[in-house]
Amino acid sequence: RWGRAQEVYSEDPVLSGYLTFMFVDGGQVGNETKPKYWQAAACCKHYAAYDLETIPVDRYHFSAKVDARNMWETYMPVFDMCVRAANGAHVMCSYNAINGVPTCGDPKLLNGILRDQWKWPGFVVSDYDAWANIYRSHAYCPNMTCAAATGLNAGMDQEVGSDLAIAQLQAAIDSHMTTEEAVTTAFKRLFRIRLQLGMH
Numbered sequence: 001r002w003g004r005a006q007e008v009y010s011e012d013p014v015l016s017g018y019l020t021f022m023f024v025d026g027g028q029v030g031n032e033t034k035p036k037y038w039q040a041a042a043c044c045k046h047y048a049a050y051d052l053e054t055i056p057v058d059r060y061h062f063s064a065k066v067d068a069r070n071m072w073e074t075y076m077p078v079f080d081m082c083v084r085a086a087n088g089a090h091v092m093c094s095y096n097a098i099n100g101v102p103t104c105g106d107p108k109l110l111n112g113i114l115r116d117q118w119k120w121p122g123f124v125v126s127d128y129d130a131w132a133n134i135y136r137s138h139a140y141c142p143n144m145t146c147a148a149a150t151g152l153n154a155g156m157d158q159e160v161g162s163d164l165a166i167a168q169l170q171a172a173i174d175s176h177m178t179t180e181e182a183v184t185t186a187f188k189r190l191f192r193i194r195l196q197l198g199m200h
Contacts, residue, residue, distance in 0.1 A: 008051070013074055017081035020044075024086035037198035041089030044082035046127060048103060049075045050094035060137040063097035071098075076113075084118045089193050091122065093156070095130050097138055105134040105147070110155025123157040123189040131156055132164035144168045149177035157186035 009019040024042040031039045049064040049071065056062075066075065082088045091114060093104040103109055104126050114120045126132075134140050135147035148165045149172035159166045172178045194200065 013077035017077045017085075020078050021081040021086045024082055024088045028087070028089065031198075034198055038089070038196050041193050041197055042082070042086070043090050043092050043125070044079055044088040045092035046094035047079055047091050048094065048109060049098050050096050050103070052096075059095045060133055062095070063100050063138075066098055080118070083114060083120050083122070087120075087122075089122050089196070090158075091120075091124050092127055092160075093124060093130060095127050095133060095137075097140070102130075102134045102138045102140050104130045104156055105140060105150040105154045107154040115155060121189070121192065123186070123193060124155050125158040126151070126156060126160050126165075129159075129161035129164065131159045131166070132162065134165070136164075145171045145175060146177065148172045149175075152178050152182050152186065157189050 009016045024044070027040045027042050028038045030036055049066050050059070052062060053059055079091070083091060093106075093110065096103060098106065098109070101109075104124075110124055114122075114124070129136075131151045132144065132147060134150055135142075135144050141147040141150055144164060145168040148168035151159075151165055152169065152172070156165075169178070169183060173180055173183070
């Protein structure tokens, strides 16, 4: 078993989903002095199919082999409750890949499910350096400029850890791999949550 019991309430996806909903919904209510602002901005993590540290391979290089049925019946119910039902403020994409595609660079997983299918308005943040790992550990891209563009175009908004990926965004724009509009969209998503927290 994975040792992070505090991040996984139960082996039952439905039970975990309901417990997650209550935790997120309770944390994001208005505070006593300014009820229109959230007390906290909950993070739904680690998205997705992520449940190992080192066996059979370290989490930075692991690619989960997941078919559609297992994805939707096992891994997605908790995120559905956290993101869509409870309106969690942000999602953290995980270190691993799914079927060969790094989660932080997967447009179907980020923009596709979260934004197009679930109509979620929040922001996506990488696990520590996971955006950069699109290039560094997964070798999904030939260089960091490609990784920066791949993450942003897939739906990434914020890099946690270093600035290895986001430091290459200007080069990615100059190379026509992404656009200034994509950067502006990410910025707006981040600042919408800051405003929701009363940070203005």
